[in-house]
Amino acid sequence: MENPSSRSPRVPAPVRDWSRSHTSSAADWPPEALLRAKGAATVSVVLPARDEEQTVGGIVSAIRRDLVEAVPLVDEILVVDSRSTDATAALASAAGARVVRQDDVLPGLPPLSGKGEALWKGLAASTGDIVVFADSDLRNFGSHFISGLLGPLLTRPEIAFVKGAYERPLTGSDGVARRGAGGRVTELVARPMLNLYWPELAGFVQPLGGEYAARREVLEQVPFVTEYGVEFGLLVDLLERVGLDAMAQVDLGCREHSHQSTAALGRMAGQIMLTAWSRLERQGRIVASEAPATNLLQFGLDGEATLSDVSVAERPPLATVAPVTNAPRVSKTAS
Template identity: 75%
Template sequence: METDLRALARVQDWYGPHSSVAAEWPVEALLRAKGRTVKGGNAVSVILPARDEERTVGEIVTVLRRDLVERAPLVDEIIVVDSNSTDATAARAAAAGARVVAQGDVLSHLPPLSGKGEALWKGLAASSGDLIVFVDADLRNFRSHFVTGLLGPLLADNAIQFVKAAYERPFTGADGMVWRGGGGRVTELVARPLINMFWPELAGFVQPLGGEYAARRAVLERVPFVTEYGVEFGLLVDLLELVGLDAMAQVDLGVRAHGHQAMPALGRMAGQIMLTAWSRLERQGRVLSATPPDRRLLQFGLDGQVDLVDMSVAERPPLASLAVEDVA
């Protein structure tokens, strides 16, 4: 009980000074902060991993270019990582003004892997910014404060290394009904319990699995990237170990509207997050097992079909660990 109370007190002490709202970071103030850095050091890259997001990616890039490149020169490059799309994602992103890179063309000499984390890692490798902002490409209500809010703590305080977005995630049903707080089902059912059980210092993060976050390149290059949907969970745990809680912050961006996964996909996502958590517990010497957890998931459909799916997750090593010729 005493340990639990200490962990809760630690989160409470962290939460106030390290939590803010997007309105606290107006773009004019960020431009001044960025300009105070001599000889660069604050170049900003915004990276969008995208697979079959033709309906939303163009609008996101358009808003970014209009507000944060043309009207206010805050963002230095916008990169869309096309993750093997079968639709017009790449064409629409390019037409809107992004630099589009095919996931398989980045570090193409390495064996290919799949998943969101792979696209993020490839995007980091393809980018040149000192500050990296990741934004999901399926957002339906994107506004430029999603980026300015995340950049605020990084530009204002050199001690901050990582900033995570917080927001409300409504759920829109098939009938069009909107349920406040109904989104983020895997967060509430899987990720939050795991965090509170094993990494309670991270319990103050409102959206641990959210796809919008920013960090300094020097830090991101020192941690591995889980290639599937465990990537956000893995980054939180690994960065906590690398830089400590006081170098991490979160910013409330308001409401996040996006598409929702079907229940079987959420089940696979949950399994990948559990496997990611297990691997971190093993590395930290907190669990010992003679046999690894099974990576297969038996799922049952409404019409009686049975599917055995693979939940395996792989990892890309820290970019900083690659030889110079590997990154070139």
């Protein structure tokens, strides 16, 4: 997948120039070459997982086979079990991951819910100098998803954050994958919001994608929204903290994963809009007489109404939470 912003003359010059110099492909970063560049740096892969028994074991096995045993590029595979009710934890452990229960990490804090909470707890429980996040529901996972993200971080010291880019097909109930039909919340909500208010970030092909990597010292300096606004919030906050030149993206090819219902996507969209609103307010770009409502009223096919709370909580920068140590907070889930 070629980044269209790198070739179109209609793309604003700053975005086009950044895309040309800060976009690469996973094929550019063979693991053997990255191992030579790694030096003394340590790498943790963090996989948040909730009821992903069908995919998490295969993902862990692929990482261990290709990037731990064949080429020792990854030092730690950590699965954060986000209150699963299936065999996610057992299968991840059997495949070779270290598994932590989300609520066992920093247990002195009030428990929160959502993907961002699992990511923040994974950052707290992991040990690597570089942390790679990846979703646990990928159906076509390859270890290049991890090694590709590591490439710019291991070879360019000025890069602090790397985002995955990819094509996202939508597989319908008929089993047919339709190219360009995935990433619906990205196209309907996230991309318009970024272009309106943070146009510097418009060159990111998949701003809401779950595969990205960063240096630990950078991740520990920014807050994590606990729900589905986490990726949007991280992009905006990291832009403010490290600047666009310290951010990059890597084309990982095609990404296939499980899809949520339209109603679930509507709730996700609400959380992302509230995350954007909070950043605009924090940056002094909007002044509101009152906070936005956080209830979302939706209607099913039978006309039945459903009311959902789409409010988002936020964990503070991990560096502000004492003590920032790993061992006392971690509890391994029995396989």
